[in-house]
Amino acid sequence: MYLEFPRYLYFLFTLLFMKKFCTSILVLSVLFLSACASSAPMTEEQQAEKYGVTVERFREEKRAAARMNMGIEEHMMMIEK
Numbered sequence: 001m002y003l004e005f006p007r008y009l010y011f012l013f014t015l016l017f018m019k020k021f022c023t024s025i026l027v028l029s030v031l032f033l034s035a036c037a038s039s040a041p042m043t044e045e046q047q048a049e050k051y052g053v054t055v056e057r058f059r060e061e062k063r064a065a066a067r068m069n070m071g072i073e074e075h076m077m078m079i080e081k
Helices: 007-037 044-051 055-067 072-080
Strands: none
Touching: 044 055, 055 072
């Protein structure tokens, strides 16, 4: 005759494992989503301030970059050179 592991202990171990697993998945997903949500797009005023130009000048340069099929960052780098 052999000793049988009680069924309620299997159930208990399963619950404990699932609780830890679900908690860790929840924590990781919350951290990931909070990291993604923290970077909001910049407004035109903030971008103009970043490049040290007025808002009107920034809008003109943005239109000029679009005409040349360039991104605004690439265009502003080209202008600075």
